[in-house]
Amino acid sequence: MGKLFGVVLTIIALVSAYPIVAHKYVQPIDISTHGHAIDEQLSDTMAEAGFAFLGSQLLLAFFVWKFSERKAGAKITNIPGGAKLMVVAAFILIGTEVLALGVLGQKAWANVYFTMPEPDATQIQAQAGQFAFYFRYSGPDGKFGAIHPDKIDEGNQNFFGLDPANDVESRDDIVSGELAIPVNREIQLLMHAKDVGHSFYVRELRIQQDFVPGLDLSIHFTATKTGKYEIVCTQLCGLGHYNMKAYLNVLSPEDFDKWIKQKASEQ
Amino acid sequence: MAEASVQQAHVHAPPEGFIRKNVFSLDHKVIGKQYYGLALLAVFTGMALSWLMRFHLVWPNAKIFGLELLSKNGAPGGVITPEYYLSLLTMHGTLMVFFVLTNAPFAGFGNYFLPIQIGAEDMAFPRFNMMSFWVTFVAFLVLFTAFFIPDGPPTSGWTAYAPLSAVGSDAGPGLGWGQNLWAISISLFCIGQLLGSLNFISTTLDLRAKGMTLMRMPICTWAWFITSCIGLLAFAVLLPACLLLILDRMAGTSFFIPAGLVLSDRLQNHAGGSPLLWQHLFWFFGHPEVYIAILPAMGIVSHVLITSMRKPLLSAKVIIYSMMSIGFLSWMVWGHHMFVSGMNPFSSLLFSFPTLTITIPATIMTLIWLGSLYGANIRITAASLFALGFISMFVSGGVSGFFLAQPSIDIYLHATYFVVGHFHMVMGVAAIFGILSGTYFWFPKMSGRMMNETLGKLHFWITFIGTYCIFMPFHYLGIVGNVRRYSSFVNDYMAPLIPLHKFITVAALITGAAQFIFLYNLIHSRFRGKPAPENPWDGTSLEWTIPSPPPWNNFGGKHPVVYHDSYQYGVKGSKGDYVMQDSPEQIVTG
Numbered sequence A: 001m002g003k004l005f006g007v008v009l010t011i012i013a014l015v016s017a018y019p020i021v022a023h024k025y026v027q028p029i030d031i032s033t034h035g036h037a038i039d040e041q042l043s044d045t046m047a048e049a050g051f052a053f054l055g056s057q058l059l060l061a062f063f064v065w066k067f068s069e070r071k072a073g074a075k076i077t078n079i080p081g082g083a084k085l086m087v088v089a090a091f092i093l094i095g096t097e098v099l100a101l102g103v104l105g106q107k108a109w110a111n112v113y114f115t116m117p118e119p120d121a122t123q124i125q126a127q128a129g130q131f132a133f134y135f136r137y138s139g140p141d142g143k144f145g146a147i148h149p150d151k152i153d154e155g156n157q158n159f160f161g162l163d164p165a166n167d168v169e170s171r172d173d174i175v176s177g178e179l180a181i182p183v184n185r186e187i188q189l190l191m192h193a194k195d196v197g198h199s200f201y202v203r204e205l206r207i208q209q210d211f212v213p214g215l216d217l218s219i220h221f222t223a224t225k226t227g228k229y230e231i232v233c234t235q236l237c238g239l240g241h242y243n244m245k246a247y248l249n250v251l252s253p254e255d256f257d258k259w260i261k262q263k264a265s266e267q
Numbered sequence B: 001m002a003e004a005s006v007q008q009a010h011v012h013a014p015p016e017g018f019i020r021k022n023v024f025s026l027d028h029k030v031i032g033k034q035y036y037g038l039a040l041l042a043v044f045t046g047m048a049l050s051w052l053m054r055f056h057l058v059w060p061n062a063k064i065f066g067l068e069l070l071s072k073n074g075a076p077g078g079v080i081t082p083e084y085y086l087s088l089l090t091m092h093g094t095l096m097v098f099f100v101l102t103n104a105p106f107a108g109f110g111n112y113f114l115p116i117q118i119g120a121e122d123m124a125f126p127r128f129n130m131m132s133f134w135v136t137f138v139a140f141l142v143l144f145t146a147f148f149i150p151d152g153p154p155t156s157g158w159t160a161y162a163p164l165s166a167v168g169s170d171a172g173p174g175l176g177w178g179q180n181l182w183a184i185s186i187s188l189f190c191i192g193q194l195l196g197s198l199n200f201i202s203t204t205l206d207l208r209a210k211g212m213t214l215m216r217m218p219i220c221t222w223a224w225f226i227t228s229c230i231g232l233l234a235f236a237v238l239l240p241a242c243l244l245l246i247l248d249r250m251a252g253t254s255f256f257i258p259a260g261l262v263l264s265d266r267l268q269n270h271a272g273g274s275p276l277l278w279q280h281l282f283w284f285f286g287h288p289e290v291y292i293a294i295l296p297a298m299g300i301v302s303h304v305l306i307t308s309m310r311k312p313l314l315s316a317k318v319i320i321y322s323m324m325s326i327g328f329l330s331w332m333v334w335g336h337h338m339f340v341s342g343m344n345p346f347s348s349l350l351f352s353f354p355t356l357t358i359t360i361p362a363t364i365m366t367l368i369w370l371g372s373l374y375g376a377n378i379r380i381t382a383a384s385l386f387a388l389g390f391i392s393m394f395v396s397g398g399v400s401g402f403f404l405a406q407p408s409i410d411i412y413l414h415a416t417y418f419v420v421g422h423f424h425m426v427m428g429v430a431a432i433f434g435i436l437s438g439t440y441f442w443f444p445k446m447s448g449r450m451m452n453e454t455l456g457k458l459h460f461w462i463t464f465i466g467t468y469c470i471f472m473p474f475h476y477l478g479i480v481g482n483v484r485r486y487s488s489f490v491n492d493y494m495a496p497l498i499p500l501h502k503f504i505t506v507a508a509l510i511t512g513a514a515q516f517i518f519l520y521n522l523i524h525s526r527f528r529g530k531p532a533p534e535n536p537w538d539g540t541s542l543e544w545t546i547p548s549p550p551p552w553n554n555f556g557g558k559h560p561v562v563y564h565d566s567y568q569y570g571v572k573g574s575k576g577d578y579v580m581q582d583s584p585e586q587i588v589t590g
Helices: A002-021 A035-067 A082-113 A253-266 B002-009 B018-023 B028-058 B082-100 B103-117 B126-148 B177-206 B219-250 B275-309 B316-329 B345-357 B359-373 B382-404 B407-413 B417-447 B453-480 B495-528
Strands: A122-129 A132-137 A174-176 A179-182 A186-193 A198-202 A207-211 A217-222 A227-232 A245-251
Touching: A002 A035, A002 B382, A002 B453, A035 A082, A035 B359, A035 B382, A035 B407, A082 B316, A082 B345, A082 B359, A082 B407, A122 A179, A122 A198, A132 A245, A174 A253, A179 A253, A186 A198, A186 A207, A207 A217, A207 B407, A245 A253, B028 B082, B028 B103, B028 B126, B028 B417, B028 B495, B082 B103, B082 B126, B082 B177, B103 B126, B103 B177, B103 B219, B103 B275, B103 B417, B126 B177, B177 B219, B219 B275, B219 B316, B275 B316, B275 B359, B275 B382, B275 B417, B316 B359, B345 B359, B345 B407, B359 B382, B382 B407, B382 B417, B382 B453, B417 B453, B417 B495, B453 B495
Parallel strands: A122 A186, A179 A245
Antiparallel strands: A122 A132, A132 A174, A186 A217, A198 A207, A198 A227, A227 A245
16 A cells, blocks of 8 residues: 555655646736746745655655565665755755845835835725725825814715815815726735724735724835726725725826726716 | 553553543543544534535525524525624634644644553543543533524634624624634634643643653654644633733723724723724634644554554654744744735734745655655555545645735735635644544544444545545636635635635535545444454554553553554564564564
8 A cells, every 4th residue: 555655645746836837827927127026936946845745755756666665684774874864954955045045035015115216106095895895096286185083984985084164274175985006006005994904915016014093104116007006905804805906007107097086086 | 661650550440430530531542532432523513614605606596405594694485684694604713723633633643642642541631631621521512502592603714803803793793702702712713722732731741651761652653742832822812812801891901902092883981992902812722723733643644654554754844844934934934924914014024934935845755745645655545545545635725825825915815715615624624634544543442442444435535536636626716716714705806716615515515424434434433333453453552552441551451561652564473464563572573
């Protein structure tokens, strides 16, 4: 039965690797300026992890095939090199991998988190609440009106708790359920949670960032391809979590101007 | 002499009466079996919940017979609602992580075999031991009650992230009394584990037989010892975290709730708390918990493999030092669960490095197991098959850790099925393979009867192939960006993945069904199995020197003396290719 183990494990290892090698399941097209570094890191890691996976599984399959249920009295031997070889091999193989991935990975991470947005980046506020995203544009004055949690009233479409009667800055704010942005222009998303934790995940943008109640977070990115992409919530937020989504609409600069004028006229 | 006098102090009278023998027993063996039985109840419940979840994911409108009786609100007409899906998910995770993966390999087998393997008559503190089980049992009942309350079971996941878990029923169904019961249950569970860990540590350090030096202890004893050191620190942090959560929920404090939250159109009367504080406290426990689940399995698998290979590992010392390194590093990695949480991005790099580094001792262990197989004469039994399966699962689950340890890749893969596949393989299935291997191996000692090997092997093959069919595709789903914890896939891009989900569901139903073969084997063998000899596997450690099942005082009132380290295989002994640990005979290498 040791031989059967060897055969079954070999088949499992090869069948498991096939969809990856054949690119049956892949991440979607990258529409961000920072995403290629993440994708490269992912594919380098896939190569190294794939080597470790296949190497170990096939070795396990081979050893069990070869060294199980031998004749009684078969000579018991040890692998040349013994434990020392194993320890040295682990340090060299994995140590190199750890250093390589660790060092290279820092660059891809730094691209996202250790760079400041350009001063002229377009600021948009994102608010996550059970179970919808809302986005706010500052309007012609370039300033966001203050949020008053006690004034939040979804029935009257006051999703952000604005107070236009007393707060001049909030009067021209534009609120939308869709995140429309101009292509090739840097966006700074100011993130605000209304109730519990949520998350902002756009696969094509290679962005995932939690909304944390009580914490003002921001991320910045530049989308390079026009089109509509899904924004989904990835932080468990309650019964409607699965249905919490919105669209990212990447528009040409002209279309974006038209969109924002149209939205302003609807407010 | 000093050791002998310590032993004398722990000699106690034989138990009398049904209750003292079987219910409120002070005997570590009975307590070990009680933990194992509780884990068995929890694992079959947890598995049934996973069946319901998998079923709902691919046939969302299907009526499940009888489910309405369990929950009228959660499954009206037998159809699972989105909130009930979250309840199932929360209860599945909580039952599996706490009541299965902590109870069975550590508290169950550890209680039964640690004292025997070091030559002791019982644990250092038998009354604490009994208390630790019964507190854990009450914790289980409290959690289980949540199924039957009108509010329904909690819906915030096994990680109970605040403020969702902290603000009460305004946040949704299951977050009122359901969540209260969760927090009370886990607090009690922590107390049970703290008592148990203290007991394990004291017993290992104080009650070893004459000649049983630390380095002569079997590898699984080492694993339980290291695990109890981790548990003592980890549960000591989770306990206050849960108490603070209870205070936030019931006493109006705001440890985890900031100001200005609006839920159900109501401004919450809280201010000053931090949701990230919960995450730090929870994961400070949560990541070491992974090793609390996996280290005992590593120990059990090493023990079973050595006996099956008929030769010692290339180096038991290297395995022990690797387990210690893993235990030590497990304290420095919790932040890798929080890369996209809004934590300072510099911290992410700081947490990434030890996370990648921990793969070095893990790889050393894997290579030692692999390298030791070379030149062996492996006896294929249900126990050794599950031990070999463990290595395969541990590697498969381990390599996906390379991805998630890197913050940049985690941006894309965080909260996808990739993560679910990773942890199910590396700490779920691998640890369960360790438990199953231990069960087939030690059942004869624990019950005095043999299990059916043919059924055991059939159980292995279906489970081994089945778990790969379930959890390998989770990784593919994650690469496409399929988000976890969704009760339906309403998103455009997830719809094409439903056929793969269907495949997984079918595999889960078949693999789950195969577990009933195991249950049948376990129960049938307990009463009808062939009588087990004292040493059915030609083992060398002390548990194989006493009758099956052992008498109430383990060694019949004698104090064993140990002459060798635990694994004298591949030698010319008087009984065959091995020499027992308590045999004074000289070792002649063959």
